[in-house]
Amino acid sequence: MSLFNIFNVSxxxxxxxxVRLNTTASNLANANSVASSAGETYRARQPVFAAEMAKANQGQVGTGVQIKGIVESDKPMLKEYMPDHPMAxxxxxxxxxxxxxxxxxxxxxxxxxxYQMNVQVADAAKSMLQQTLRIGKS
Incomplete structure (x- = not known):
């Protein structure tokens, strides 16, 4: 695996x-929303990831992450009795x-x-490439 491939994986x-952070932010932003029916209520969402198997099957050692999609939770909605609420x-x-x-x-x-760890991996690869170039200069 070349050092350049590390950048793609990272x-x-x-x-x-x-995507995971954005999905979490959306869930937190809607955590206190209210609806008048279970069908209209916001449902928690989670991203689904998978290894990029097409690259792995071609013999590449470093494979990245593929975002398969975002799914809604099937947990039941919270039902609360509040007859005076305008959305009841x-x-x-x-x-x-x-x-x-x-x-x-x-x-x-x-x-x-x-995310931070992936940034550190990219920084380490960059540092190794720079050191390799310095060795070639001397």
């Missing part, structure tokens, strides 16, 4: 973690998203650290 990792349905219930703020905060920290 970049795909950073891209994946950026006929029976007096409002529906809140199935977003667990604590899980999302942990997810955000994990994604941030993973």
């Amino acid at each position: 970049a795909s990792g950073m891209s994946a973690q950026s 349905d006929k029976e007096g219930f409002i529906y809140k998203p199935n977003v667990n703020v604590m899980e999302e905060m942990a997810n955000m920290i994990s994604a941030s650290r993973s």
Whole structure:
């Protein structure tokens, strides 16, 4: 595996973690939203990642991360009895998203650290390439 391939792997990792951070931010932004039916309620979303198997099957050692898509959680919505709320349905219930703020905060920290590690890998590869060029000059 060449040092140049490391940049591709690291970049795909950073891209994946950026999607993860954006998804988490969306979940946190909508955590306190309210709807009058379960169908209209915001559902927590999670990105789905996979190894770039096409490259792996071709014998390349360093494969990156592929973003397969973003899926909605199938956890039930939170149903709360609040008959005086303007968004309440006929029976007096409002529906809140199935977003667990604590899980999302942990997810955000994990994604941030993973992004940071990918940046450090790219910096280390850059440093190694620079040292290799310096050796060639002398």
